[in-house]
Amino acid sequence: MIRRAHEYIRTILRREHWWAEAWSGIALIAFGMASMLQTREALHATPSTHNFFILLPNGLWQSLLVLSGSYQLAVLVAGFRNWRVWRGSAAANAAFWSLWIAFSQVIYAFGYNPIVTFVFAWVGINLYALSRAIGGLR
Template sequence: MSIKLAKVLRKRDHWFAEWWSSILLISVGIYGFCAPDSFIIQQSFIDGFLKIIPVHLWECLFVSIGFFQFLVLSSESFIGRGVAAFLASSLLIWGFLNILVYGEWHFSLIAWGVFSAINLYALSRILRGIERDYEPF
């Protein structure tokens, strides 16, 4: 790997983490539409989420917030990234707490917790101005 590529990857590691978060949200939402009887979806959505709004609305939220985060990352807008990170972290924290309280333990609990922390960290960097001041694109 060239030194220039390594520097670019190091400077944009938070961008890539947010990108993976958007892919996770989109994937979970689409998977929920395609395989509604899956064990993972049963544990992730149905145990507690249906007590507030229908499962299809949660799936739409996952896809739309993930797609919004993906689009904002392409435009490299700090305000947009902040809003997307806030929405994604809120949804992922809700999912994490839903599985923790209502469901049984499985791997999505770890994934949702890690990606909610990634989005909260990205949000804190954007709000403090670190992204703008120290990591120019």
């Protein structure tokens, strides 16, 4: 039993980037779904969501965030033949939405908000995943 637990922990550590990508997808899903539950006025007043209203209608951008996170999780779970293309596109898509959220927070917020560091970390994780997919590393 201890040997199985040790092997399981070793497997998790070897697949640490997989877990980081999974949490990135979960974060996009959670942000999109939490934004769906807010009123339009509350979302318009929030710096991290204000920028979305300029280009995308309310409801569409939340759905795109949820779909992007779901796409990233689905690609991670499914074993595709051309996994580099799928993982790379999912990571690039998630990095794009996370970067949009971070820049919106920087542009429309007054002063520095610690959430920017958190969101830029997700951008870094997804760009690292994209570089691994391009390089052929699982």
